[in-house]
Amino acid sequence: MPRGRYSLHDPHDHTPLGEEHFHCATGPSGWRYVSQLTTPSGDPAGSVDLTLDDLGRPIRLELHAGGWQVRGAALEGVTWVRTDPTGAHATEGNVPAHAFTGASPAFLVATARLLRPAPGAGAVRTRLVAFTPPVLAPRTLDQSWALVTRTAHPTDNGPLTADEYQVNDLETGEQHAVHIAGDVVLAAPGIELEDLETPPSAFP
Secondary structure (H helix, E strand, O other), X not given: OOEEEEEEEOOOOOOEEEEEEEEEXXXXXXXXXXXXXXXXXXXXXXXXXXXXXXXXXXXXXXXXXXXXXXXXXXXXXXXXXXXXXXXXXXXXXXXXXXEEEEOOHHHHHHHHHHHOOOOOOOOEEEEEEEEEOOOOEEEEEEEEEEEEEEEEEOOOOOOEEEEEEEEEEOOOXXXXXXXXXXXXXXXXXXXXXXXXXXXXXXXX
């Protein structure tokens, strides 16, 4: 069960946004990721709890940030309930999309797991609903993911396979690279893996 810490920063001007302390695990029914977020000064800033089924679909999502809360799942596309900081108002949403995304590295692993593009097979398109701090407002976006390279690195525990994906925002044309090993993000825009206590898990 990997445990570790990501540092988060603005991908454009590199302003520190805080840290995400996480643990995650694969199982016969899928994958679960749980994390606590902190501000640059170390104060609590929210949490992520994401569970995927064995096909990579989100069967449970719970996000907290800035007093806002989102609970969601794959249901007739994706469905969610967003609650304001006072708890007095809850807004339901549903979009014919494939999964969720957001600022957490968990969503990069989840999208790669859902799409599973093959090396050299070209890009795979997907529609996602994004929730980003601090207010977790939903935004629907279209991306394409292509697996550019797959490299095996020798380690004390056997070879570690690292995948490099090219991710395109189909609305803006913006491209960026995402590097993932198993269920851990090695590097991505705005995300750096600072500490990893145990090796990444391999999906069955």
